[in-house]
Amino acid sequence: MNYSSSEENYLKTIFHLQETDGTVTTNVLAQKLGTSAASVTDMMKKLANKKLINYKRYHGFSLSNEGKKIAILVIRRHRLWEYFLSEKLKFGWEEVHQIAEELEHVSSKKLIDRLDEYLGFPSVDPHGDPIPDQKGRIRNVKKIPLDQLPPQQQAEVCQVTNQSDEILELLVHKNISIGTKLEVKKYFPFDHSLELKIKSGTITISEQLAKNIFVRYEQTI
Amino acid sequence: MNYSSSEENYLKTIFHLQETDGTVTTNVLAQKLGTSAASVTDMMKKLANKKLINYKRYHGFSLSNEGKKIAILVIRRHRLWEYFLSEKLKFGWEEVHQIAEELEHVSSKKLIDRLDEYLGFPSVDPHGDPIPDQKGRIRNVKKIPLDQLPPQQQAEVCQVTNQSDEILELLVHKNISIGTKLEVKKYFPFDHSLELKIKSGTITISEQLAKNIFVRYEQTI
DNA sequence: AATGTTTTTTAGATTTGCCTAAATTTAAAA
Protein backbone atom coordinates (compact mmCIF):
# COMPACT_ATOMS: atom_id res chain seq x y z
CA MET A 1 0.00 0.00 0.00
CA ASN A 2 0.93 3.63 -0.50
CA TYR A 3 -0.29 6.39 1.75
CA SER A 4 -0.64 10.15 1.22
CA SER A 5 1.73 12.58 2.90
CA SER A 6 -1.16 13.69 5.03
CA GLU A 7 -1.97 10.19 6.23
CA GLU A 8 1.69 9.55 6.93
CA ASN A 9 1.94 12.72 8.99
CA TYR A 10 -1.08 11.78 11.07
CA LEU A 11 0.28 8.28 11.74
CA LYS A 12 3.73 9.57 12.62
CA THR A 13 2.32 12.15 15.02
CA ILE A 14 0.00 9.65 16.71
CA PHE A 15 3.01 7.40 17.19
CA HIS A 16 4.98 10.11 18.95
CA LEU A 17 2.02 11.13 21.11
CA GLN A 18 1.08 7.65 22.18
CA GLU A 19 4.63 6.86 23.32
CA THR A 20 3.91 8.93 26.39
CA ASP A 21 0.11 8.75 26.69
CA GLY A 22 -0.96 5.38 25.30
CA THR A 23 -4.14 6.74 23.78
CA VAL A 24 -4.42 10.00 21.87
CA THR A 25 -7.27 12.52 21.78
CA THR A 26 -8.65 14.62 18.97
CA ASN A 27 -7.75 18.03 20.33
CA VAL A 28 -4.19 17.11 21.26
CA LEU A 29 -3.55 15.71 17.81
CA ALA A 30 -5.17 18.70 16.12
CA GLN A 31 -2.98 21.03 18.10
CA LYS A 32 0.18 19.05 17.32
CA LEU A 33 -0.59 19.02 13.61
CA GLY A 34 -1.69 22.65 13.51
CA THR A 35 -5.08 21.75 12.15
CA SER A 36 -8.70 21.77 13.35
CA ALA A 37 -10.40 19.13 15.48
CA ALA A 38 -12.95 18.58 12.70
CA SER A 39 -10.18 17.71 10.24
CA VAL A 40 -8.75 15.24 12.70
CA THR A 41 -12.09 13.49 13.11
CA ASP A 42 -12.43 13.23 9.32
CA MET A 43 -9.01 11.69 9.01
CA MET A 44 -9.58 9.33 11.93
CA LYS A 45 -12.60 7.89 10.12
CA LYS A 46 -10.50 7.31 7.06
CA LEU A 47 -7.61 5.73 8.95
CA ALA A 48 -10.02 3.56 10.94
CA ASN A 49 -11.57 2.35 7.67
CA LYS A 50 -8.14 1.36 6.47
CA LYS A 51 -7.57 -0.39 9.82
CA LEU A 52 -4.54 1.71 10.64
CA ILE A 53 -5.93 2.89 13.98
CA ASN A 54 -8.28 1.67 16.67
CA TYR A 55 -11.00 4.24 17.00
CA LYS A 56 -14.20 4.55 18.99
CA ARG A 57 -16.21 7.74 18.62
CA TYR A 58 -15.59 10.21 21.46
CA HIS A 59 -12.98 7.96 23.02
CA GLY A 60 -9.65 8.69 21.33
CA PHE A 61 -7.54 6.37 19.23
CA SER A 62 -4.33 4.39 19.04
CA LEU A 63 -2.33 2.84 16.23
CA SER A 64 -3.06 -0.69 15.05
CA ASN A 65 -0.09 -2.96 14.35
CA GLU A 66 -0.23 -2.05 10.68
CA GLY A 67 -0.49 1.67 11.55
CA LYS A 68 2.49 1.40 13.84
CA LYS A 69 4.51 -0.26 11.09
CA ILE A 70 3.84 2.62 8.73
CA ALA A 71 4.58 5.24 11.39
CA ILE A 72 7.92 3.62 12.14
CA LEU A 73 8.77 3.46 8.44
CA VAL A 74 8.09 7.18 8.07
CA ILE A 75 10.22 7.92 11.14
CA ARG A 76 12.98 5.75 9.68
CA ARG A 77 12.93 7.73 6.47
CA HIS A 78 12.87 11.02 8.34
CA ARG A 79 15.83 10.22 10.55
CA LEU A 80 17.93 8.68 7.80
CA TRP A 81 17.48 11.80 5.69
CA GLU A 82 18.35 13.96 8.70
CA TYR A 83 21.52 11.96 9.15
CA PHE A 84 22.35 12.32 5.46
CA LEU A 85 21.76 16.07 5.51
CA SER A 86 23.89 16.56 8.57
CA GLU A 87 26.66 14.08 7.86
CA LYS A 88 27.08 14.38 4.09
CA LEU A 89 25.68 17.78 3.17
CA LYS A 90 26.93 19.51 6.32
CA PHE A 91 23.65 21.04 7.41
CA GLY A 92 23.39 22.18 11.03
CA TRP A 93 21.32 19.93 13.27
CA GLU A 94 18.71 22.65 13.67
CA GLU A 95 18.19 22.88 9.87
CA VAL A 96 17.70 19.22 9.03
CA HIS A 97 14.23 18.66 10.48
CA GLN A 98 12.37 20.95 8.09
CA ILE A 99 13.90 19.47 4.94
CA ALA A 100 13.45 15.89 6.19
CA GLU A 101 9.73 16.65 6.63
CA GLU A 102 9.51 16.70 2.85
CA LEU A 103 11.97 13.94 2.04
CA GLU A 104 10.30 11.50 4.43
CA HIS A 105 7.35 11.10 2.08
CA VAL A 106 9.37 9.80 -0.86
CA SER A 107 8.18 6.25 -0.85
CA SER A 108 10.72 3.97 -2.54
CA LYS A 109 11.71 1.22 -0.11
CA LYS A 110 14.83 0.41 -2.06
CA LEU A 111 15.91 4.04 -1.89
CA ILE A 112 15.74 4.10 1.89
CA ASP A 113 17.51 0.78 2.35
CA ARG A 114 20.28 1.83 -0.04
CA LEU A 115 20.59 5.17 1.72
CA ASP A 116 20.84 3.37 5.06
CA GLU A 117 23.64 1.21 3.70
CA TYR A 118 25.41 4.19 2.12
CA LEU A 119 25.36 6.00 5.47
CA GLY A 120 26.78 2.94 7.24
CA PHE A 121 23.61 1.94 9.10
CA PRO A 122 23.66 4.81 11.59
CA SER A 123 21.87 4.16 14.88
CA VAL A 124 20.86 7.69 15.83
CA ASP A 125 19.98 10.88 13.96
CA PRO A 126 21.66 14.28 14.54
CA HIS A 127 19.27 15.00 17.42
CA GLY A 128 20.25 11.77 19.15
CA ASP A 129 16.98 9.99 18.35
CA PRO A 130 17.26 6.33 17.35
CA ILE A 131 16.81 5.29 13.70
CA PRO A 132 14.54 2.25 13.19
CA ASP A 133 16.18 -0.54 11.16
CA GLN A 134 14.82 -2.25 7.99
CA LYS A 135 12.58 -4.44 10.11
CA GLY A 136 11.19 -1.56 12.13
CA ARG A 137 13.12 -2.32 15.29
CA ILE A 138 13.98 0.74 17.38
CA ARG A 139 16.77 0.60 19.90
CA ASN A 140 15.67 1.88 23.26
CA VAL A 141 17.75 5.00 23.42
CA LYS A 142 16.90 7.59 26.05
CA LYS A 143 17.76 11.21 25.48
CA ILE A 144 17.69 13.55 28.46
CA PRO A 145 19.39 16.68 29.76
CA LEU A 146 22.60 15.84 31.57
CA ASP A 147 21.28 17.06 34.94
CA GLN A 148 18.75 14.20 34.86
CA LEU A 149 21.20 11.42 34.01
CA PRO A 150 21.22 8.71 36.69
CA PRO A 151 24.64 8.50 38.40
CA GLN A 152 26.98 5.79 37.18
CA GLN A 153 25.08 5.52 33.86
CA GLN A 154 27.38 5.59 30.81
CA ALA A 155 26.12 8.11 28.27
CA GLU A 156 27.16 10.17 25.26
CA VAL A 157 26.71 13.88 24.54
CA CYS A 158 24.38 14.25 21.56
CA GLN A 159 23.17 17.82 21.57
CA VAL A 160 23.77 21.25 23.02
CA THR A 161 20.82 23.62 23.17
CA ASN A 162 21.82 27.28 23.39
CA GLN A 163 24.51 27.88 20.81
CA SER A 164 26.00 31.05 22.36
CA ASP A 165 29.70 31.81 22.21
CA GLU A 166 29.82 31.74 26.00
CA ILE A 167 28.62 28.15 26.28
CA LEU A 168 30.88 27.00 23.45
CA GLU A 169 33.89 28.59 25.14
CA LEU A 170 33.06 26.74 28.32
CA LEU A 171 32.57 23.43 26.53
CA VAL A 172 35.87 23.71 24.72
CA HIS A 173 37.59 24.47 28.03
CA LYS A 174 35.97 21.50 29.74
CA ASN A 175 36.81 19.25 26.78
CA ILE A 176 33.20 18.36 26.04
CA SER A 177 31.79 18.05 22.52
CA ILE A 178 29.17 16.09 20.60
CA GLY A 179 30.09 12.42 20.98
CA THR A 180 31.92 12.77 24.29
CA LYS A 181 31.31 9.72 26.47
CA LEU A 182 30.71 10.47 30.13
CA GLU A 183 29.30 9.29 33.45
CA VAL A 184 28.00 11.22 36.46
CA LYS A 185 30.18 10.34 39.45
CA LYS A 186 28.67 12.59 42.08
CA TYR A 187 25.79 14.95 42.51
CA PHE A 188 25.95 17.83 45.01
CA PRO A 189 22.52 18.83 46.31
CA PHE A 190 23.80 22.12 47.71
CA ASP A 191 24.26 23.86 44.31
CA HIS A 192 23.11 21.00 42.05
CA SER A 193 26.57 20.81 40.50
CA LEU A 194 27.84 17.56 38.98
CA GLU A 195 31.11 15.73 38.99
CA LEU A 196 31.69 13.91 35.71
CA LYS A 197 34.11 11.29 34.58
CA ILE A 198 35.22 11.77 30.99
CA LYS A 199 38.13 10.35 29.02
CA SER A 200 40.49 13.17 29.95
CA GLY A 201 39.76 12.97 33.69
CA THR A 202 37.25 14.17 36.25
CA ILE A 203 35.57 17.55 35.91
CA THR A 204 32.87 19.55 37.66
CA ILE A 205 30.10 21.43 35.88
CA SER A 206 27.26 23.69 37.03
CA GLU A 207 23.58 22.84 36.96
CA GLN A 208 23.05 25.57 34.38
CA LEU A 209 25.52 24.02 31.98
CA ALA A 210 24.18 20.51 32.60
CA LYS A 211 20.67 21.60 31.65
CA ASN A 212 21.95 22.65 28.23
CA ILE A 213 23.77 19.45 27.48
CA PHE A 214 21.72 16.52 26.21
CA VAL A 215 23.00 12.99 26.49
CA ARG A 216 21.76 9.64 25.24
CA TYR A 217 22.25 6.16 26.57
CA GLU A 218 20.93 2.73 25.74
CA GLN A 219 18.40 1.38 28.17
CA THR A 220 19.15 -2.22 29.09
CA ILE A 221 15.70 -3.73 29.46
CA MET B 1 6.86 31.24 -4.68
CA ASN B 2 6.18 27.55 -4.18
CA TYR B 3 4.39 25.39 -6.69
CA SER B 4 2.54 22.08 -6.36
CA SER B 5 4.01 18.85 -7.70
CA SER B 6 1.32 18.89 -10.34
CA GLU B 7 2.15 22.39 -11.53
CA GLU B 8 5.84 21.53 -11.58
CA ASN B 9 5.18 18.45 -13.69
CA TYR B 10 3.17 20.42 -16.20
CA LEU B 11 5.88 23.10 -16.50
CA LYS B 12 8.64 20.53 -16.83
CA THR B 13 6.78 18.64 -19.53
CA ILE B 14 5.93 21.77 -21.49
CA PHE B 15 9.61 22.65 -21.38
CA HIS B 16 10.64 19.33 -22.88
CA LEU B 17 7.94 19.48 -25.54
CA GLN B 18 8.65 23.02 -26.65
CA GLU B 19 12.36 22.29 -27.10
CA THR B 20 11.43 20.60 -30.34
CA ASP B 21 8.12 22.23 -31.28
CA GLY B 22 8.21 25.80 -29.96
CA THR B 23 4.54 25.83 -29.07
CA VAL B 24 2.72 23.01 -27.35
CA THR B 25 -0.85 21.79 -27.82
CA THR B 26 -3.42 20.49 -25.37
CA ASN B 27 -3.69 16.95 -26.68
CA VAL B 28 0.04 16.37 -26.95
CA LEU B 29 0.56 17.55 -23.39
CA ALA B 30 -2.36 15.48 -22.11
CA GLN B 31 -0.94 12.40 -23.77
CA LYS B 32 2.56 13.03 -22.40
CA LEU B 33 1.22 13.50 -18.86
CA GLY B 34 -1.19 10.58 -19.07
CA THR B 35 -4.16 12.78 -18.28
CA SER B 36 -7.21 14.14 -20.11
CA ALA B 37 -7.36 17.16 -22.40
CA ALA B 38 -9.92 18.76 -20.11
CA SER B 39 -7.53 18.57 -17.17
CA VAL B 40 -4.82 20.18 -19.24
CA THR B 41 -7.10 23.08 -20.14
CA ASP B 42 -7.95 23.54 -16.46
CA MET B 43 -4.31 23.68 -15.51
CA MET B 44 -3.42 25.98 -18.40
CA LYS B 45 -5.90 28.53 -17.09
CA LYS B 46 -4.29 28.35 -13.68
CA LEU B 47 -0.73 28.62 -15.01
CA ALA B 48 -1.73 31.50 -17.31
CA ASN B 49 -3.23 33.31 -14.31
CA LYS B 50 0.07 32.92 -12.51
CA LYS B 51 1.83 34.21 -15.64
CA LEU B 52 3.90 31.06 -16.01
CA ILE B 53 2.76 30.39 -19.56
CA ASN B 54 1.55 32.35 -22.59
CA TYR B 55 -1.84 31.03 -23.49
CA LYS B 56 -4.51 31.93 -26.04
CA ARG B 57 -7.64 29.78 -26.11
CA TYR B 58 -7.56 27.14 -28.87
CA HIS B 59 -4.03 28.14 -29.89
CA GLY B 60 -1.60 26.26 -27.69
CA PHE B 61 0.83 27.65 -25.16
CA SER B 62 4.47 28.23 -24.35
CA LEU B 63 6.40 28.96 -21.17
CA SER B 64 6.91 32.54 -20.01
CA ASN B 65 10.37 33.48 -18.74
CA GLU B 66 9.25 32.82 -15.18
CA GLY B 67 7.73 29.47 -16.19
CA LYS B 68 10.92 28.49 -17.94
CA LYS B 69 12.93 29.32 -14.84
CA ILE B 70 10.78 27.01 -12.74
CA ALA B 71 10.89 24.22 -15.32
CA ILE B 72 14.67 24.38 -15.43
CA LEU B 73 14.87 24.32 -11.65
CA VAL B 74 12.74 21.17 -11.54
CA ILE B 75 14.90 19.57 -14.22
CA ARG B 76 18.00 20.53 -12.24
CA ARG B 77 16.62 18.84 -9.15
CA HIS B 78 15.61 15.75 -11.12
CA ARG B 79 18.98 15.27 -12.77
CA LEU B 80 21.01 15.97 -9.65
CA TRP B 81 19.02 13.34 -7.75
CA GLU B 82 19.49 10.92 -10.63
CA TYR B 83 23.20 11.50 -10.46
CA PHE B 84 23.17 10.98 -6.70
CA LEU B 85 21.19 7.76 -6.97
CA SER B 86 23.47 6.37 -9.64
CA GLU B 87 26.82 7.60 -8.37
CA LYS B 88 26.41 7.30 -4.59
CA LEU B 89 23.65 4.74 -4.06
CA LYS B 90 24.68 2.55 -7.00
CA PHE B 91 21.30 2.39 -8.69
CA GLY B 92 21.26 1.33 -12.34
CA TRP B 93 20.64 4.12 -14.82
CA GLU B 94 17.30 2.61 -15.76
CA GLU B 95 16.07 2.74 -12.13
CA VAL B 96 16.89 6.32 -11.26
CA HIS B 97 14.23 8.13 -13.26
CA GLN B 98 11.24 6.84 -11.31
CA ILE B 99 12.65 7.72 -7.90
CA ALA B 100 13.86 11.13 -9.09
CA GLU B 101 10.28 11.87 -10.18
CA GLU B 102 9.40 12.04 -6.50
CA LEU B 103 12.57 13.65 -5.19
CA GLU B 104 12.44 16.47 -7.74
CA HIS B 105 9.52 18.07 -5.89
CA VAL B 106 11.34 18.58 -2.61
CA SER B 107 11.65 22.32 -2.71
CA SER B 108 14.55 23.48 -0.53
CA LYS B 109 16.92 25.54 -2.66
CA LYS B 110 19.72 25.14 -0.17
CA LEU B 111 19.32 21.36 -0.30
CA ILE B 112 19.80 21.24 -4.04
CA ASP B 113 22.77 23.60 -4.07
CA ARG B 114 24.45 21.63 -1.28
CA LEU B 115 23.74 18.37 -3.08
CA ASP B 116 25.24 19.82 -6.26
CA GLU B 117 28.37 20.77 -4.35
CA TYR B 118 28.54 17.39 -2.60
CA LEU B 119 28.37 15.64 -5.97
CA GLY B 120 31.16 17.82 -7.36
CA PHE B 121 28.99 19.93 -9.70
CA PRO B 122 28.35 17.17 -12.24
CA SER B 123 27.55 18.35 -15.77
CA VAL B 124 25.42 15.45 -17.01
CA ASP B 125 23.07 12.93 -15.42
CA PRO B 126 23.36 9.13 -15.82
CA HIS B 127 21.42 9.29 -19.10
CA GLY B 128 23.86 11.81 -20.53
CA ASP B 129 21.46 14.75 -20.24
CA PRO B 130 22.97 18.05 -19.09
CA ILE B 131 22.33 19.31 -15.53
CA PRO B 132 21.37 23.02 -15.31
CA ASP B 133 23.60 25.02 -12.94
CA GLN B 134 22.49 27.24 -10.00
CA LYS B 135 21.70 30.07 -12.39
CA GLY B 136 19.65 27.87 -14.72
CA ARG B 137 22.24 27.68 -17.47
CA ILE B 138 22.18 24.46 -19.49
CA ARG B 139 25.19 23.37 -21.49
CA ASN B 140 24.30 22.44 -25.02
CA VAL B 141 25.01 18.75 -24.89
CA LYS B 142 23.69 16.53 -27.67
CA LYS B 143 23.01 12.88 -27.08
CA ILE B 144 22.56 10.59 -30.08
CA PRO B 145 23.16 7.01 -31.13
CA LEU B 146 26.70 6.51 -32.40
CA ASP B 147 25.54 5.74 -35.95
CA GLN B 148 24.31 9.36 -36.22
CA LEU B 149 27.45 11.04 -34.90
CA PRO B 150 28.92 13.45 -37.49
CA PRO B 151 32.39 12.30 -38.60
CA GLN B 152 35.36 14.00 -36.94
CA GLN B 153 33.16 15.07 -33.97
CA GLN B 154 34.77 14.27 -30.58
CA ALA B 155 32.25 12.50 -28.36
CA GLU B 156 31.95 10.31 -25.28
CA VAL B 157 30.03 7.07 -24.72
CA CYS B 158 27.28 7.72 -22.19
CA GLN B 159 24.85 4.83 -22.51
CA VAL B 160 24.37 1.38 -23.91
CA THR B 161 20.83 0.28 -24.61
CA ASN B 162 20.43 -3.50 -24.77
CA GLN B 163 22.23 -4.97 -21.80
CA SER B 164 22.65 -8.51 -23.14
CA ASP B 165 25.74 -10.59 -22.42
CA GLU B 166 26.48 -10.71 -26.14
CA ILE B 167 26.77 -6.97 -26.53
CA LEU B 168 28.80 -6.64 -23.35
CA GLU B 169 31.24 -9.29 -24.57
CA LEU B 170 31.68 -7.37 -27.79
CA LEU B 171 32.17 -4.06 -26.00
CA VAL B 172 34.79 -5.49 -23.69
CA HIS B 173 36.60 -6.94 -26.68
CA LYS B 174 36.52 -3.63 -28.57
CA ASN B 175 37.63 -1.77 -25.45
CA ILE B 176 34.54 0.42 -25.28
CA SER B 177 32.80 1.37 -22.03
CA ILE B 178 30.83 4.25 -20.51
CA GLY B 179 33.09 7.29 -20.63
CA THR B 180 35.18 6.16 -23.61
CA LYS B 181 36.12 9.13 -25.79
CA LEU B 182 35.87 8.53 -29.51
CA GLU B 183 35.55 10.02 -32.97
CA VAL B 184 34.12 8.60 -36.21
CA LYS B 185 36.93 8.51 -38.77
CA LYS B 186 35.12 6.90 -41.66
CA TYR B 187 31.68 5.75 -42.63
CA PHE B 188 31.14 2.94 -45.14
CA PRO B 189 27.83 3.23 -47.01
CA PHE B 190 28.00 -0.34 -48.26
CA ASP B 191 27.24 -2.00 -44.89
CA HIS B 192 26.88 1.15 -42.74
CA SER B 193 29.87 0.11 -40.67
CA LEU B 194 32.00 2.71 -38.89
CA GLU B 195 35.70 3.18 -38.31
CA LEU B 196 36.36 4.77 -34.93
CA LYS B 197 39.38 6.33 -33.35
CA ILE B 198 39.66 5.61 -29.65
CA LYS B 199 42.52 5.93 -27.19
CA SER B 200 43.76 2.41 -27.81
CA GLY B 201 43.77 2.72 -31.60
CA THR B 202 41.44 2.44 -34.56
CA ILE B 203 38.60 -0.06 -34.60
CA THR B 204 35.67 -0.97 -36.82
CA ILE B 205 32.14 -1.62 -35.57
CA SER B 206 28.89 -2.71 -37.21
CA GLU B 207 25.83 -0.54 -37.72
CA GLN B 208 23.92 -2.79 -35.35
CA LEU B 209 26.37 -2.18 -32.54
CA ALA B 210 26.55 1.56 -33.27
CA LYS B 211 22.78 1.88 -32.94
CA ASN B 212 23.00 0.57 -29.37
CA ILE B 213 25.76 2.89 -28.25
CA PHE B 214 24.76 6.43 -27.27
CA VAL B 215 27.30 9.21 -27.23
CA ARG B 216 27.21 12.83 -26.12
CA TYR B 217 29.19 15.83 -27.27
CA GLU B 218 29.14 19.52 -26.57
CA GLN B 219 27.76 21.62 -29.37
CA THR B 220 29.96 24.65 -30.05
CA ILE B 221 27.45 27.32 -30.98
C1' DA C 1 -28.77 14.07 39.73
C1' DA C 2 -28.96 18.38 37.16
C1' DT C 3 -26.45 21.76 34.93
C1' DG C 4 -22.77 23.85 32.60
C1' DT C 5 -18.38 23.41 30.28
C1' DT C 6 -15.34 21.12 27.34
C1' DT C 7 -14.48 17.89 23.81
C1' DT C 8 -15.78 15.67 19.85
C1' DT C 9 -18.51 14.98 15.92
C1' DT C 10 -21.56 16.33 12.11
C1' DA C 11 -23.09 19.45 8.49
C1' DG C 12 -22.11 22.22 4.87
C1' DA C 13 -18.44 24.78 2.11
C1' DT C 14 -14.05 25.47 -0.30
C1' DT C 15 -9.82 24.36 -3.11
C1' DT C 16 -7.02 21.40 -5.97
C1' DG C 17 -6.66 18.16 -9.42
C1' DC C 18 -8.84 15.16 -11.85
C1' DC C 19 -12.84 12.89 -14.68
C1' DT C 20 -16.75 12.28 -18.64
C1' DA C 21 -19.81 14.13 -21.80
C1' DA C 22 -21.43 17.90 -24.38
C1' DA C 23 -20.57 22.16 -26.82
C1' DT C 24 -17.59 25.10 -29.37
C1' DT C 25 -13.86 26.44 -32.34
C1' DT C 26 -10.53 25.50 -35.77
C1' DA C 27 -8.74 22.96 -39.60
C1' DA C 28 -9.30 19.93 -43.54
C1' DA C 29 -11.74 18.02 -47.41
C1' DA C 30 -15.08 17.70 -50.72
Add this chain to the structure above:
DNA sequence: TTTTAAATTTAGGCAAATCTAAAAAACATT
Protein backbone atom coordinates in the same frame (compact mmCIF):
# COMPACT_ATOMS: atom_id res chain seq x y z
C1' DT D 1 -17.66 27.41 -49.66
C1' DT D 2 -19.97 24.26 -47.17
C1' DT D 3 -19.45 20.15 -44.62
C1' DT D 4 -17.01 17.12 -41.80
C1' DA D 5 -13.53 15.84 -38.69
C1' DA D 6 -10.39 16.88 -35.11
C1' DA D 7 -8.93 19.55 -31.30
C1' DT D 8 -10.14 22.30 -27.52
C1' DT D 9 -12.94 24.17 -24.08
C1' DT D 10 -16.95 24.32 -20.96
C1' DA D 11 -20.19 22.21 -17.79
C1' DG D 12 -21.05 19.42 -14.14
C1' DG D 13 -19.15 16.00 -10.84
C1' DC D 14 -16.04 13.47 -7.66
C1' DA D 15 -12.43 12.61 -3.96
C1' DA D 16 -9.04 14.41 -0.70
C1' DA D 17 -8.01 17.54 2.75
C1' DT D 18 -9.09 21.34 4.76
C1' DC D 19 -12.26 25.03 7.12
C1' DT D 20 -16.26 27.26 10.34
C1' DA D 21 -20.36 26.84 12.79
C1' DA D 22 -23.74 24.05 14.94
C1' DA D 23 -25.10 19.82 17.30
C1' DA D 24 -24.14 15.94 20.28
C1' DA D 25 -21.71 13.46 23.80
C1' DA D 26 -18.75 13.21 27.82
C1' DC D 27 -16.97 15.23 31.89
C1' DA D 28 -16.95 18.00 35.97
C1' DT D 29 -19.18 20.70 39.58
C1' DT D 30 -22.28 22.06 42.38
